[in-house]
Amino acid sequence: MTTWQEFAAEAPELAKTVRVRLKAAKHHVLATLRLDGSPRVSGTEVAWRGPDLTLGSMPGARKALDLRRDPRFALHGNPGDGSMMAPDVKLAGRAVEVTGDEQRAWVAEVKPPSEDSHLFRLELTEVTTTGVSADQTHLIIQHWTPTEGTRVFTRK
Template sequence: MARMTTWQEFAEQAPELAKTARAQLEAAKHHVLATLRRDGSPRVSCTEVGWRGPDLTLGSMPGSRKALDLRRDPRFALHANPGDGLMASPDVKIAGQAVEVTGDEQHAWVEEVSPPSEDSHLFRLEVTEVTTTGVSDDQTHLVIQHWTPAEGARTFKRR
């Protein structure tokens, strides 16, 4: 199993990459979340993300398929909304494991954000990798930045 880290730990290790990724996540309300169904096949769902203290989080309606998927198998992949398709900003992908937040912390979140139901799920997203893909300033190649807790941030160029 890959080592996981909090968003804050990621941001401390790769501040520029974290700044880019967060900007893309905050630029649009809806993103695409991939989870695993009971039979192991992928499921994609629309989701919203946010920050609660040092953590990247997502919420969902009570009993939603994505919440049930994450309870059963916490692995996820998150693709930030790519915007208008012009690639003016890098494409952002994040993978890791979702940890359900319950008890007093979940109740405090409900009080703070007022989701449609007090029984809404809250998940803290533990990060195992972050990747951005953008176009170079001179438009001649792709610039891929990839981070993992074990390897840190690396940059690749592809023509």
């Protein structure tokens, strides 16, 4: 698994694009896996805590329980107005629950509605952006993994 900080060091321009897109909207879509293996989508917010990309959750929320049982996730950044003027952003990886002193420090800083809210650090296995070329004739897809780095594809 790769932390946000490691990803940003390996692919700084891509990380900058992803960060700008995730900060452009408050709400994004998180996919987790239910007990039976079927997907569940939930609204979520993400934030950076130090070097880490994180998400929080209300105590006992289904998405938190899903992530505790099976940490695999996919996150689709809010696509905005649908114009594709800014690239679409998708991330996948594993969510690691933050507990103990670090979770308590987060609660003291962020002041979520409940002191027993969940905090997860997102470790990345892939990052993808899909955007439209400047001349609007084709898609530009950037795909990053820890093993292959960043690859760029175009599609007409």
